[in-house]
Amino acid sequence: MVIITALDVADDDAYAAFHALYARSIDTELDPPWEFRELRMKLAGDEYVQSVALVAVDGDEAVGGAWAELTLKDNLQNAFATIFVDPQHRRRGFGSALWRELAVALRDQGRTVVAGEAVKRVDAVESDSERFAETLGFHVDLVNAIRELPLPADPPKAPARDGYQLAAWRGLAPEQWRAEYAHLRSLITQEAPLGEVAWENEFWDAARLELEARQWQESGRVAQIVAAVAPHGALVGHTQLIVPDASDEVYQWDTLVLPEHRGHGLGLSLKAAAMREAADLVAGRRRITTWNAASNEPMIAVNERLGYRLIGYATEYAIDLSDASPAER
Ligand SMILES: CC(C)(COP(=O)(O)OP(=O)(O)OC[C@H]1O[C@@H](n2cnc3c(N)ncnc32)[C@H](O)[C@@H]1OP(=O)(O)O)[C@@H](O)C(=O)NCCC(=O)NCCS
Missing domain, CATH: 3.40.630.30 (Gcn5-related N-acetyltransferase (GNAT))
Incomplete structure (x- = not known):
């Protein structure tokens, strides 16, 4: 059974496992991961942006994670969410379970609009993350082009x-x-x-x-x-x-x-x-x-x-x- 708990960013081992899982779960060619120290700082929060971070554990294995950023001095009803699941553990409902927990936490904090991004390569018709977002009831708000030099x-x-x-x-x-x-x-x-x-x-x-x-x-x-x-x-x-x-x-x-x-x-x-x-x-x-x-x-x-x-x-x-x-x- 999957258990979802809050990540303790101050716990070195827990954070290291979270970052490693995140880095192997995303398409790093299109969306290079936040580096170890950067993400830790982001999740620790400051007086302008606070974060909520969750880990999904199945048995004794961490299978996915999520975080949301909540700005504290502007956009008080909005939040920005990221959800990731280990490629070996997809299509087993872990992403949806993370989203359900995250949505509860965000609603508790008074956030009603949640945004997130799904990337796809230029030649792809649709990506896993787009299908996932649409299944959860998200709608397309804006399409960004990703370019490299x-x-x-x-x-x-x-x-x-x-x-x-x-x-x-x-x-x-x-x-x-x-x-x-x-x-x-x-x-x-x-x-x-x-x-x-x-x-x-x-x-x-x-x-x-x-x-x-x-x-x-x-x-x-x-x-x-x-x-x-x-x-x-x-x-x-x-x-x-x-x-x-x-x-x-x-x-x-x-x-x-x-x-x-x-x-x-x-x-x-x-x-x-x-x-x-x-x-x-x-x-x-x-x-x-x-x-x-x-x-x-x-x-x-x-x-x-x-x-x-x-x-x-x-x-x-x-x-x-x-x-x-x-x-x-
Ligand atoms: C998006 C992501 C988090 C989904 O995780 P997951 O644990 O596989 O998601 P779930 O098992 O809860 O899937 C829920 C539903 O989404 C849809 N879905 C998810 N992946 C899909 C895929 N590859 N093809 C078709 N539908 C898919 C399905 O409707 C699925 O339900 P079903 O399996 O009963 O058909 C995972 O693919 C991932 O980590 N991608 C990289 C990170 C990312 O892009 N995150 C999203 C942006 S923040």
């Missing part, structure tokens, strides 16, 4: 023009930009394409930027940031390249240019500059991966100019627990 790569020359300038830093934003940068970070939700789930802007302030920079450092990640400065001196865009020390992956995270500053080629300038600024960090790595809404034509056009190629899709699913069937309650 094989390295080494030579970004096109795309200097900032029309009076804009670029500023680069690693980790924490310099003091002079911190408040403006926190504001810019909070806007990604409103500015990037969304599905039907109502996500509010994220809460960001200077203290959260400081915490994030410490967490990057403690988990072995370097963040290369390039920001755009308008002719009148305000910060109007940025991009983030994330380089972990424990793998040969590089991640292209957020890129944002405020609406009134689009049309000046800043998307390409920012991304090409970030690759040049991070040349020493990126040397010897195998690829950069990036996810964008499949409908986000301007961003995809920039990525294709940089040489990115499509490798798969990440479908964002969502469920409203207040609509869930009685069997799920």
Whole structure:
């Protein structure tokens, strides 16, 4: 019989088993796993995001796990869930059992909308995780395209023009930009394409930027940031390249240019500059991966100019627990 319990993240052996199971359960080619220290920090939580983590044990063997992230200063009704089951133990109901427990825990915490992602390779018609999500009653909210840029790569020359300038830093934003940068970070939700789930802007302030920079450092990640400065001196865009020390992956995270500053080629300038600024960090790595809404034509056009190629899709699913069937309650 399967028994589902809360994971004690502080227990070294329990966490090591959880991370190993997670890393062998996901499609690492499309969705490289959170590295050991990163995931532990995420599950331990902080004042901005709390996590609920569960382990499923059948007999004396751990067969699957799940976690959900609950933001504490924005989107108080939403949660983001991840469920995984060891490939050797699939189709035995463990994933569904994990979801039932997780849904109870999330409802108890007042969360009604739960989102999750299912990846599939570019040539696949449908993936196991898509079928699983649909069986549980989740609906498609948004389709993201996953692209990779094989390295080494030579970004096109795309200097900032029309009076804009670029500023680069690693980790924490310099003091002079911190408040403006926190504001810019909070806007990604409103500015990037969304599905039907109502996500509010994220809460960001200077203290959260400081915490994030410490967490990057403690988990072995370097963040290369390039920001755009308008002719009148305000910060109007940025991009983030994330380089972990424990793998040969590089991640292209957020890129944002405020609406009134689009049309000046800043998307390409920012991304090409970030690759040049991070040349020493990126040397010897195998690829950069990036996810964008499949409908986000301007961003995809920039990525294709940089040489990115499509490798798969990440479908964002969502469920409203207040609509869930009685069997799920
Ligand atoms: C998705 C995942 C968690 C499912 O785990 P699982 O224990 O096999 O799920 P269940 O046995 O509870 O399956 C429940 C139902 O989902 C559907 N389903 C799941 N996998 C399926 C597959 N490969 N083909 C067809 N239907 C499938 C079926 O309807 C199944 O019920 P059934 O077996 O009675 O037909 C597992 O495949 C996995 O770990 N994938 C990688 C991680 C991931 O992508 N997680 C989801 C995103 S967070």
